[in-house]
Amino acid sequence: QVQLVESGGGLVQAGGSLRLSCAASGRTAGVYVMAWFRQAPGKEREFVAGPTNNAGTVIAPSVMGRFTISRDNAKNTLYLQMNSLKPEDTAVYYCAGRPYTVALTAPSGYQYWGQGTQVTVSS
Numbered sequence: 001q002v003q004l005v006e007s008g009g010g011l012v013q014a015g016g017s018l019r020l021s022c023a024a025s026g027r028t029a030g031v032y033v034m035a036w037f038r039q040a041p042g043k044e045r046e047f048v049a050g051p052t053n054n055a056g057t058v059i060a061p062s063v064m065g066r067f068t069i070s071r072d073n074a075k076n077t078l079y080l081q082m083n084s085l086k087p088e089d090t091a092v093y094y095c096a097g098r099p100y101t102v103a104l105t106a107p108s109g110y111q112y113w114g115q116g117t118q119v120t121v122s123s
Contacts (some may be wrong), residue, residue, distance in 0.1 A: 002026045002112045004095045009117030012062040016085050016121070022095030022114055034078045036069060037107055038091035038119075045094070047086040047105040048081060058105065063089070085121045092116040 008020040024031055035050030049059045049069035068081040078095055096110035104110070116120050 002028060002031055004097060004112055004114035006093065006095050006108060006114040006117040009093060009119045011120045011122065012085055014086055014121055014123050017081070017083045018085065018119060019098070020082065020093055020117060020119075021079040022076070024076040025099065028076045030099045031112060032099060032101045033103045034071060034095065034097045035103070035105075035110070036078070036080045037094045037096055040091040045107045045109070048093070050105065051103045053112050058103075082119070086117075087121045087123045089119060090121050091119060093119050
């Protein structure tokens with residue numbers, strides 16, 4: 001079994017920054033792809049950032065240039081650096097993992113999910 005635990009969310013003013021972390025534990029050797037998603041009230045869960053199939057990263061257009069994803073395999077931890085935050089970034093942010101090597105942006109392709117961390121950006 002794999003457990004994912006997010007941290008680092010909170011309340012921040014527009015223009016501020018937050019760094020989210022996602023710590024993986026359990027059978028982490030079986031988690032090949034990890035990505036970030038978010039879900040705002042009344043909206044569907046959407047892809048934020050993740051790896052590509054050629055060792056790069058893909059960032060959603062809505063956050064491109066402001067958010068950066070990184071992974072520390074030695075610590076089994078995924079990060080999301082969020083800068084220049086906007087009120088429309090307000091959402092619950094989720095870390096997700098899948099036991100396959102092919103990277104996907106669809107939430108349905110991920111088998112492991114954290115409990116989420118709330119990010120609220122005030123104007």
